[in-house]
Amino acid sequence: MLILAIDTALDACAAGVLDTDTGTLIAQESQAMKRGHAEALMPLIARVIQESGVTFAGLDRIAVTTGPGSFTGLRVGLSAARGIALAANKPVVGLTTLTAYAAPIVSQNGEQAVISAIDARHDQVYFQVVAGNGSALVRPRVAPIEEALDVSRFGAMHLVGNAAGILAERWTADAPPPISVDAQPAPDIAWVAWLGAAVSPDTAPARPFYLRAPDAKLPNDPLQRASQHSAS
Numbered sequence: 001m002l003i004l005a006i007d008t009a010l011d012a013c014a015a016g017v018l019d020t021d022t023g024t025l026i027a028q029e030s031q032a033m034k035r036g037h038a039e040a041l042m043p044l045i046a047r048v049i050q051e052s053g054v055t056f057a058g059l060d061r062i063a064v065t066t067g068p069g070s071f072t073g074l075r076v077g078l079s080a081a082r083g084i085a086l087a088a089n090k091p092v093v094g095l096t097t098l099t100a101y102a103a104p105i106v107s108q109n110g111e112q113a114v115i116s117a118i119d120a121r122h123d124q125v126y127f128q129v130v131a132g133n134g135s136a137l138v139r140p141r142v143a144p145i146e147e148a149l150d151v152s153r154f155g156a157m158h159l160v161g162n163a164a165g166i167l168a169e170r171w172t173a174d175a176p177p178p179i180s181v182d183a184q185p186a187p188d189i190a191w192v193a194w195l196g197a198a199v200s201p202d203t204a205p206a207r208p209f210y211l212r213a214p215d216a217k218l219p220n221d222p223l224q225r226a227s228q229h230s231a232s
Helices: 037-052 071-088 097-106 145-154 164-169 189-198 222-231
Strands: 002-007 012-019 024-032 061-065 092-095 113-121 124-130 136-144 157-160 180-182
Touching (some): 002 071, 002 189, 012 037, 024 189, 037 071, 071 092, 092 189, 113 136
Antiparallel strands (some): 012 024, 113 124, 124 136
C-alpha cells in the first residue's frame, strides 16, 4: 500500500509517502513553522510526490492529522487531503495528533502508560493517556495543566507532545518521575502514515477533531457580522 501522509496541525508542515510493502518512507519533507502552512503545503507535497516517484493516481490512500491543534493549520491539511483524495479518487483517513504522538512509544509494547499532551494555551493542555498496549486510560480532553497532572496516579510514564516539557516541569513531586520526556513540536510524519495504513476510512474520517471551540467567534447578530465584513 502506498500512503501519502500530511500533517499541518501544529508547528510543522510535513508530508511523506509510505510504502507498506517494503516498510519504508520513500520520501518525506518537514518544515518547522508556526504560520504559513497554506502557502507552503502544496509545493511541499509536490516535491515529496516527485521524490517518491509515485503519481497521485498511484497512491492507495491519503492520511492526515485531524487535531487537536491550530484551527488554521488543521483546515489547510484537511482541505489538501480531501482535495487530493477527490481528484485522485482515493480514500482519505484522519488520525488525531495525540494518537500520532503516542504511536512510536506504543509500538514498543512497553508496560508503562503514555500521556500525549499539546499546549492549548491559557494554562491548559489537550491530552490523552493510553496504556503500553494502546488501550485508553484517559480519553482525549482539554483541561487545566494542574488537572492533567493527576495522571501521575498511573505511575511512571512516558510524556510526549509539544506540552510534554511543560508537564515535566510541573510534575507532582511525590509521584514517580517520567520515564521519558519527548517535547517534539509535531508528530513524526512516518507514524502518521503508518497509522493511516492501520485504520479504516469508515471509522477514521478526515474531519477536524476539536476539543474546544475556536477562541475567535463570529458575532451572533447577522447585522453585526455584515458590518464587520464590510469594514474589513
